[in-house]
Amino acid sequence: MAITAQLLDSVRLPGGSALVNGSAYESRTGSARCALLRNGHELEVHELDELLAGEGAPRAVFPVPWPGWDQGVHSVSPxxxxxxxxxxxxxxxxxxxxxxxWEYRHGCWDQQIGHRHTGDPGQICRGIESGSCKVSDDGRLVWAHVVAPERGEGEDDGEYDDLWVVLDAADGSELARLTLDSVASGSQHHSHPDGIHMGLEIGMGQDGILLYWGRWDGEKLTTWDLNETLDRILMDVHPEQPGFLTVEHYGYDIQLHDLDGTVVAEAEPPEPRDDEDPLGWDWACGFVDATTVIASTMEFGDDPEGHRHWLLDARTMEIRGPVDYPTGPVDGFARPLGDGTWLTYDEESDTLSRWRTAPPTPAAS
Structure with missing residues (x-):
């Protein structure tokens, strides 16, 4: 049975697709939700509630250090x-x-071996690979996915290590590092609402996905390498409990995990309608709140189309039903916010919208 959505807010926001389809949204425990939007050579920081209410002025603006660099995932202090x-x-x-x-220097993300750098710190090399960083919820640490410093002359063996480093947010000094067995195309950090654990998802293109969890107790870095059992995309973390959601690399299922990677529950794609190709889960799902997950599907055909959104039970991953939008079909992803609402973005009208499940209709007396 279809579940009706209720429109809460809607605002025209060119470039706002990054809040739904990208990594431009930051959620922190006990603080306002932030929208990070690139505007030319600047990174604008908005409070999401104000943005949806039509307040266009950002709370803060930071110049991008390298105007020609448009890769990487950035972060802002709480x-x-x-x-x-x-x-x-x-x-x-x-x-x-x-x-x-402060500045923490590392090797070049351009995977072309032996290419030269000029003395210009703003030089942008040809590669499209990139890393990511994340300020911890208490503002004391910066977690960063980087490339190891370049080797000196005669030391190049044709390989460069990826590193996961923990930096002191006050001065950028390195507190700990983990060498990773990856050749990354890009990455994304996920801070857990417990304020302790940090997740790192590394995309390696056709070579799959790597997934790690870590924590820093002030003296020791403890990490969990989940890659012997998982080749999955980390999508979201539970807003209250130590668990997370993943999507299988090709969309065959969604799984709910404990923090150690143990599978708690699983959802296969819903059955297609008579006029549809078989369905697969798309690369977007997450917690609407502690009890509800929203996920999207697409058709496994030669021309995948027809995104549909579904609500699932967050404990059992049982599909409750498709979402029915009163304004008509909504294409694209849904970005859940963990507070009972989710975002969608209409590319044709550049409109960002926030939704929740419509309250039950009162029974007739």
């Missing part, structure tokens, strides 16, 4: 006083004036 940028050859923290607070 108090909004500094931003940390994941660059091609360094991770850099800056304040709102663009002043560099």
């Amino acid at each position: 108090d909004g006083t500094f931003a940390v940028f994941s660059g091609q050859r360094s991770v850099r923290a800056v304040d709102a004036r663009g002043t560099t607070l």
